Amino acid sequence: xxxxxxxxxxxxxxxxxxxxxxxxxxxxxxxxxxxxxxxxxxxxxxxxxxxxxxxxxxxxxxxxxxxxxxxxxxxxxxxxxxxxxxxxxxxxxxxxxxxxxxxxxxxxxxxxxxxxxxxxxxxxxxxxxxxxxxxxxxxxxxxxxxxxxxxxxxxxxxxxxxxxxxxxxxxxxxxxxxxxxxxxxxxxxxxxxxxxxxxxxxxxxxxxxxxxxxxxxxxxxxxxxxxxxxxxxxxxxxxxxxxxxxxxxxxxxxxxxxxxxxxxxxxxxxxxxxxxxxxxxxxxxxxxxxxxxxxxxxxxxxxxxxxxxxxxxxxxxxxxxxxxxxxxxxxxxxxxxxxxxxxxxxxxxxxxxxxxxxxxxxxxxxxxxxxxxxxxxxxxxxxxxxxxxxxxxxxxxxxxxx
Numbered sequence: 001x002x003x004x005x006x007x008x009x010x011x012x013x014x015x016x017x018x019x020x021x022x023x024x025x026x027x028x029x030x031x032x033x034x035x036x037x038x039x040x041x042x043x044x045x046x047x048x049x050x051x052x053x054x055x056x057x058x059x060x061x062x063x064x065x066x067x068x069x070x071x072x073x074x075x076x077x078x079x080x081x082x083x084x085x086x087x088x089x090x091x092x093x094x095x096x097x098x099x100x101x102x103x104x105x106x107x108x109x110x111x112x113x114x115x116x117x118x119x120x121x122x123x124x125x126x127x128x129x130x131x132x133x134x135x136x137x138x139x140x141x142x143x144x145x146x147x148x149x150x151x152x153x154x155x156x157x158x159x160x161x162x163x164x165x166x167x168x169x170x171x172x173x174x175x176x177x178x179x180x181x182x183x184x185x186x187x188x189x190x191x192x193x194x195x196x197x198x199x200x201x202x203x204x205x206x207x208x209x210x211x212x213x214x215x216x217x218x219x220x221x222x223x224x225x226x227x228x229x230x231x232x233x234x235x236x237x238x239x240x241x242x243x244x245x246x247x248x249x250x251x252x253x254x255x256x257x258x259x260x261x262x263x264x265x266x267x268x269x270x271x272x273x274x275x276x277x278x279x280x281x282x283x284x285x286x287x288x289x290x291x292x293x294x295x296x297x298x299x300x301x302x303x304x305x306x307x308x309x310x311x312x313x314x315x316x317x318x319x320x321x322x323x324x325x326x327x328x329x330x331x332x333x334x335x336x337x338x339x340x341x342x343x344x345x346x347x348x349x350x351x352x353x354x355x356x357x358x359x360x361x362x363x364x365x366x367x368x369x370x371x372x373x374x375x376x377x378x379x380x381x382x383x384x385x386x387x388x389x390x391x392x393x394x395x396x397x398x399x400x401x402x
Contacts, residue, residue: 043138043145044183044208044301045294046078050101057103060152061115061172065107065139068179072111075141077176078104079115081126082134082149082307085266088290089310097210097292099136100126107139119154130242131155134264136305139176146178149247149262149307174262180251183294183301208301213253214291217312218355219284220245222367223347223375224320225277226399231379232276233400235283238372239271245287246353246363248306253293256360258306263364266308272315276378282321286314289355306359324388324397332377332385332400337392339375342368344394 042048060079067073080099083091091097103117115137126133132151139146150172222243225233242265249261266287274283287308294303352365367373375398377385383402387395 041140041142041182043078043140044296045080045099045210045303046104046138047101047207051076051078051104055103055105055116055118057116057118058154059114060103060117060135060154061137061150061174063113063115063137063148063172063174063176064111065113065141066111066146066175066177067141068144068177070177072109073107073141073178074109074111075107075139075178076104077107077113077115077137077139079117080136080138081117081122082136082264084126084128084134085269085310086129087125088307089269089288091212091290091309093212093215095212096295097212097290099210102135113139117152117154122154127154128242128265129240129267130265132242132265134307136247136262137174137176139178140182141178143182144178145180145182146176147180147249147261148174148176149264150174151244151263151265181302183303208294208296210292210305211295212290213293216289216291216306216355216358218287218289218353218358218363219316219318220287220354220365221282221284221318221349221352222365222373224280224282224397225375225377226280226320226323227278227377228383228400228402230278231377231383231400232278233281233375233377234274234276236273236374236376237268237271237283237285239268241271241367241370241372242267243365243367245308245365247308248355248359248361248363250304250306250359251302253291253302253304255358258304258359258361260361260363261305263366264308266310269311270313274315274317277317279317280320281317282319284316284318284354286312286316287353288312289358306355308353323399326386326388326399326401328388328391328395329384329386329401330392332379332383332392334380334382335378337377337379337385337398337400339393339395339398340369340371340373341393342370344369345389345396347396 102121107113227233248258250258294301346368348366351362353363385392388397
């Protein structure tokens, strides 16, 4: 039985690679085959054959590609799909993680790019229960690469595609900073007179994919309560509730080497109803994270990803912490107040995923209120209820007062 203490990692399951493979860890960059031949460097995680033709499909994101000094850079951006929570929750140490390349675009001289995805390349195994798909963008220049993960809702894009319009309004915008060494495979240009695009070098590295090499457990905060005096608060969250949590990346996989690298969408899978309490407290769900490393059949590449695999089933409370400034207050009659509107501000914090004990950093969480996630205050006398960034019915944080 695992010991639950202070929201930190209790244990890490590590894959003993030598027991499974006789493998060599090669340098990040592969030596081009035939130095005289022109080639385009393609990061190992990207399926180079997907770059042979332009991507046709809905626009899912726009952004800018920057070099290691933060300047706009010309290059290429590809997007890979990550398996949904139903598949990820079954993944264990040693499992292969298939991440198909589902779209790509050129970053222009000012660094700007517009990403489309080929919907036909995204099977049901990559669509989450909330309809979103977790994508990972990899952008690269002649000298470096960077990545950023983000979820997209393809439901409206699917309807537009069926109507023949291919229209979609991107809801995601981000910068890709190519400040990591290129983990690349050499890809020769097609000979003159053939169709445009690139093809993999026959003598180049074999196909690469991620494999799970470790497991972490982290407490994820979804709300906070500050009841006044004899007032009480509680939270209720349903199994259908979805949230957005942070993704981390590293070149070495060592503690302290990880950095935030976007977000992914995850659905709870099970629910929880806390009991009423007069205590100031936060509300936490335990999640399981998989550590994945890029494997190229005969060698490991220095490309690590830590991605949420879903709820572990456990819950706890911690301290609600320092109260924010309360700018919106109004009268509150005796009875129950329920914060459940989806149209207000989300509960969000940049450090809500408590995984610093494993990676060296905490990650972000964004969890919206709704019928599947409620914060409830119960009062017996007339009083006041306050919100931090809007009226109480639409605020990120809520408290009762007098």
